[in-house]
Amino acid sequence: MSADHLERLRREGRIVIVGASLAGLRAAETLRAEGFAGDLTLIGDEPHEPYDRPPLSKSALLGMASPLRTQLPRRREIDAKWRLGVAATGLDLAAKRVRLADGDEVEYDRLLIATGVRARPWFKEEEARLDGVCVLRTREDAADLVRRLRAGPRRVFVIGAGFAGSEVASACRELGLPVSMAERAGAPLVGALGGVIGSVAADLATEHGVDLRTHVTVTALEGDTVGRVRAVHLSDESVVEADVVVVSLGSLRNTEWLTGSGLGAGPRGVACDAGCRAFDFRGIVTDDVFVAGDVARSPHALFGYQFLSLEHWGNAVAQAETAAHNMICDGADRRPHLWMPAFWSSMFGVNIKSVGVPPMGEHLMITQGSLAERRFTGVYGHQGRVVAAVTFDNARWLEFYQRQIERGAPFPVEFPTLDRRPEGRQPVPAGFPDPSLPTHGPMVTLSGYSPADQQLVFHPSRH
Amino acid sequence: MPHASLARQITDFGNRANPYPLYAELRRTPVLHEEEDGPYLISSYYDIEALLHDPRISSDATNLAAAGADGAGEPEETGGLPPSFLRLDPPEHDRLRRIANTGFGPPHRPRRIEGMRGAMREIVTELIDGFGDARQVDLVDQFAYPFPVTVICRLLGVPREDEPTFRTWVDPLVASLDPEKRPGGAQEAEYRQSAQEARMRLGMYLSGLVEERAREPRDDLLSDLVNSRGPDGSMTMMEVLSTSVLLLIAGHETTVNLITNGMLTLLRHPEVLGRLREDPGLSVSIVEELLRYEPPVQLVPQRTCITDIEVRGVTIPKGSRIWLMLAAGNRDPERFEDPDRFDPDRGDIQHLGFGSGIHSCFGAPLARLETQIALSELARRLENPRLVEDPPPYRENAVLRGPRHLDVAFDGVR
Ligand SMILES: Cc1cc2nc3c(=O)[nH]c(=O)nc-3n(C[C@H](O)[C@H](O)[C@H](O)COP(=O)(O)OP(=O)(O)OC[C@H]3O[C@@H](n4cnc5c(N)ncnc54)[C@H](O)[C@@H]3O)c2cc1C
Ligand code: HEM
Numbered sequence A: 001m002s003a004d005h006l007e008r009l010r011r012e013g014r015i016v017i018v019g020a021s022l023a024g025l026r027a028a029e030t031l032r033a034e035g036f037a038g039d040l041t042l043i044g045d046e047p048h049e050p051y052d053r054p055p056l057s058k059s060a061l062l063g064m065a066s067p068l069r070t071q072l073p074r075r076r077e078i079d080a081k082w083r084l085g086v087a088a089t090g091l092d093l094a095a096k097r098v099r100l101a102d103g104d105e106v107e108y109d110r111l112l113i114a115t116g117v118r119a120r121p122w123f124k125e126e127e128a129r130l131d132g133v134c135v136l137r138t139r140e141d142a143a144d145l146v147r148r149l150r151a152g153p154r155r156v157f158v159i160g161a162g163f164a165g166s167e168v169a170s171a172c173r174e175l176g177l178p179v180s181m182a183e184r185a186g187a188p189l190v191g192a193l194g195g196v197i198g199s200v201a202a203d204l205a206t207e208h209g210v211d212l213r214t215h216v217t218v219t220a221l222e223g224d225t226v227g228r229v230r231a232v233h234l235s236d237e238s239v240v241e242a243d244v245v246v247v248s249l250g251s252l253r254n255t256e257w258l259t260g261s262g263l264g265a266g267p268r269g270v271a272c273d274a275g276c277r278a279f280d281f282r283g284i285v286t287d288d289v290f291v292a293g294d295v296a297r298s299p300h301a302l303f304g305y306q307f308l309s310l311e312h313w314g315n316a317v318a319q320a321e322t323a324a325h326n327m328i329c330d331g332a333d334r335r336p337h338l339w340m341p342a343f344w345s346s347m348f349g350v351n352i353k354s355v356g357v358p359p360m361g362e363h364l365m366i367t368q369g370s371l372a373e374r375r376f377t378g379v380y381g382h383q384g385r386v387v388a389a390v391t392f393d394n395a396r397w398l399e400f401y402q403r404q405i406e407r408g409a410p411f412p413v414e415f416p417t418l419d420r421r422p423e424g425r426q427p428v429p430a431g432f433p434d435p436s437l438p439t440h441g442p443m444v445t446l447s448g449y450s451p452a453d454q455q456l457v458f459h460p461s462r463h
Numbered sequence B: 001m002p003h004a005s006l007a008r009q010i011t012d013f014g015n016r017a018n019p020y021p022l023y024a025e026l027r028r029t030p031v032l033h034e035e036e037d038g039p040y041l042i043s044s045y046y047d048i049e050a051l052l053h054d055p056r057i058s059s060d061a062t063n064l065a066a067a068g069a070d071g072a073g074e075p076e077e078t079g080g081l082p083p084s085f086l087r088l089d090p091p092e093h094d095r096l097r098r099i100a101n102t103g104f105g106p107p108h109r110p111r112r113i114e115g116m117r118g119a120m121r122e123i124v125t126e127l128i129d130g131f132g133d134a135r136q137v138d139l140v141d142q143f144a145y146p147f148p149v150t151v152i153c154r155l156l157g158v159p160r161e162d163e164p165t166f167r168t169w170v171d172p173l174v175a176s177l178d179p180e181k182r183p184g185g186a187q188e189a190e191y192r193q194s195a196q197e198a199r200m201r202l203g204m205y206l207s208g209l210v211e212e213r214a215r216e217p218r219d220d221l222l223s224d225l226v227n228s229r230g231p232d233g234s235m236t237m238m239e240v241l242s243t244s245v246l247l248l249i250a251g252h253e254t255t256v257n258l259i260t261n262g263m264l265t266l267l268r269h270p271e272v273l274g275r276l277r278e279d280p281g282l283s284v285s286i287v288e289e290l291l292r293y294e295p296p297v298q299l300v301p302q303r304t305c306i307t308d309i310e311v312r313g314v315t316i317p318k319g320s321r322i323w324l325m326l327a328a329g330n331r332d333p334e335r336f337e338d339p340d341r342f343d344p345d346r347g348d349i350q351h352l353g354f355g356s357g358i359h360s361c362f363g364a365p366l367a368r369l370e371t372q373i374a375l376s377e378l379a380r381r382l383e384n385p386r387l388v389e390d391p392p393p394y395r396e397n398a399v400l401r402g403p404r405h406l407d408v409a410f411d412g413v414r
Helices: A003-012 A022-033 A139-150 A163-174 A190-207 A313-327 A395-406 B006-011 B020-027 B045-052 B065-070 B092-102 B114-129 B139-144 B146-156 B160-175 B185-215 B221-227 B237-268 B270-278 B280-293 B364-381
Strands: A014-018 A039-044 A081-084 A088-092 A097-100 A105-107 A110-113 A117-119 A156-159 A179-183 A211-214 A218-223 A229-234 A239-241 A244-247 A251-253 A269-271 A277-279 A285-291 A296-299 A307-310 A342-347 A350-356 A363-370 A375-382 A385-392 A444-446 B031-033 B040-042 B136-138 B300-305 B309-311 B314-316 B322-324 B407-409
Touching: A014 A022, A014 A105, A022 A039, A022 A313, A110 A313, A139 A163, A139 A244, A156 A163, A163 A179, A163 A190, A163 A342, A179 A229, A190 A211, A190 A342, A190 A350, A190 A363, A190 A375, A190 A385, A229 A244, A269 A277, A285 A313, A313 A342, A350 A395, A375 A395, A385 A395, A395 B045, B006 B020, B031 B314, B040 B045, B045 B322, B092 B221, B092 B237, B114 B139, B114 B146, B114 B364, B136 B139, B139 B146, B139 B237, B139 B364, B146 B160, B146 B221, B146 B237, B146 B364, B160 B185, B160 B237, B185 B221, B185 B237, B221 B237, B237 B270, B237 B280, B237 B364, B270 B280, B270 B364, B280 B364
Parallel strands: A014 A039, A014 A110, A039 A081, A110 A285, A156 A179, A156 A244, A179 A211, A269 A296, B040 B322
Antiparallel strands: A088 A097, A097 A105, A117 A251, A218 A229, A229 A239, A277 A285, A296 A307, A307 A444, A342 A350, A350 A385, A363 A375, A375 A385, B031 B040, B136 B407, B300 B322, B309 B314
């Protein structure tokens, strides 16, 4: 693109952002901060200005913050046209136009796709409609769940023990509510952190009074005569009475509106290059459509250039900033999105953090502290390299391990570390389930090398 | 001394008033090792920050290669008492620090520090009232020393009247923190003995109080230390004593220097002093910038590595002494724009003044609040304050660096 053209884009171009949440807002702010003076439109199907989601499963459930008051702080004025409460329904790449649910069309010179993910609903529609069956993704979901928890249910049943589900169970226990949690794998957090760490999470949950049921699936939700949920049926034939059921089975990417557009978009997200430019379905990169946040899948140099999908707050911010920067820059001025995956959570009084891509690791070493004390640092290895680390109440060391990942340090960790226990001298299998099986809520998904997304197989490849 | 090593120049008393040019020179060799068996000096911000989070770096003196030769740990950690958590590694460090914290901050005592705000203001008011009709005071002896000492005594539950007694034990202990004050040779033994004796006496003095609190708990930190029975168990009597000695000493000398360095810096930057007079809220960012610009703890001289490590291509052998030059890192141009300028308005003041990582200052919330109150009250009440002598005379100590006296003249007290 000529310098002239770029100058005009920055001065009077039209930029459209679809998805008015964390990634969308941060991108808009970055565009303005970097001098974009043209037309900026934010399209969001939620009727609210951008708000923050992590508190919805933490402080909000405990009544410490209102779920309706988690607006994202603004970094600066963005002087944008807001089209809130209206979904984008289609994209015409050739004509550079976004179609809206109300029939309107919006033209762009540059488009940012930041439509994120939504909660995977209970798979039987009729059961999903029972009163008391909830998911947790939006502000309304949280407000509804808070109201139900306040009403003092006899028992809450959480389906799926990923981070989100475990956080909900933890909040319920803190509120003194009886709670059961069912998980297909052998323990909570197995998809995200593997079975070894999962068993620590299992002990934590059980000790805090969660009725944890593993190696089971929920087969049916049973309603009463007036359409309220009253019981949960499990694959081991047991039946648990519950009047609130929280379905926490991971998420679905919001890409349906791109069907037929010719973009490389599908159930695994929208593929983009390291510069956040979207690929079309042939694997050819576009130059005016960008992607950021939970909906994106992008290749990462540190992880063998596999496509990574990250449902991480910090990734959404960093990727949005990079995408915005690249949207109004050219060639050498563009930057790659090289964010180190990082995630935090807190449950049952324990602060959990991770860096890197734990599910990529076959082996795990507890380099500091001990599993039994629930205070430790675990390091994941893949093909002789450190690829991830997790801490339970030990976050102050994480920075060190992040640098180990960045420099591809050798695994197993041979050097001594402070507070190394006998259990940490040898690596053990990390205990991730068979990668060809879907697990919900891994939060980091490796999805191979192909930018096109024609098939729906889950296969983080491990070579 | 044209050929003296940089490390020696830094600890040399002659350079106490302005060590910053030396630090700048030091940063040109970010990992500096000048003499065999001498320390490795780390002076760039990012390296210091990294080593403070590095699980191969130990605070435990027994991991020093020299420790074997010495036959004992550092003098300030002996004297019959076990090492305090400042000189321990995980898991002991973490356990003791967590127990100590149950008496100090959230979640158990969320209001212990903030709850002292009123008392702190009263002490400050009394001290300034005490200037009376004087038109010149030594800010160290008449203000910066008595204030934090009164506060830490009250917090711990140590009678303030006893201060002159235990001060004679605190002083040699503080001096022993200065790595170059160790004389070596024949004097070394004597020096070490005096530090050990001071520590033992202080411990014995405190043990009387601790026993009282075990029988009859009060609303103070000593009572919490001796009576805590949490998920981490409780401290042994010896651990309680080590911890109280640590808190008493750490709460003594450091804040004194921050207040004094603070007033000195403000008097050298009258426009900032003027703004503070109008807006006491500015004290928050002034204190942070002070911790960067004139940190009371200039270096952390008590680290070693439990295995060979590599920093910027230099291999530091296992057991070496490592000095983390906090004050040099705080003025690293790689990290801070225009680092030699005192500028409370810089948006990003992530200084190393309180250290970082698991040993980061335990007393930071207390020290911050004390200094904010002290500086804003001095700014508000002293009319037309001026430095009498610039630079002022400094203390010997190169680690806990600060003026020994700070004579300030003024036209009156509001
Ligand atoms: C309960 C909960 C707890 C969490 N806790 C943590 C945590 O502890 N740590 C962490 O790192 N991350 C956490 N996350 C994840 C984090 O919130 C997400 O990574 C982040 O919200 C991603 O931002 P985003 O803007 O990419 O996507 P989203 O926040 O999903 O936003 C996408 C927006 O686009 C809208 N949209 C979708 N389709 C369309 C369309 N066709 N037209 C118009 N608009 C559309 C959506 O309604 C939504 O408003 C949590 C998430 C949830 C739900
Ligand atoms: C301005 C004043 C202060 C400064 C600049 C300061 C600075 C520091 C620094 C740099 C460390 C890290 C040492 C290391 O890494 O080895 C530290 C540790 C510590 N400080 Fe402070 N300090 C101050 C005031 C206080 C006060 C008032 C107290 C007591 C109430 C205190 C108690 C401690 C303790 C207990 C430690 C050891 C922490 C550990 O090892 O986990 N400090 N301080």
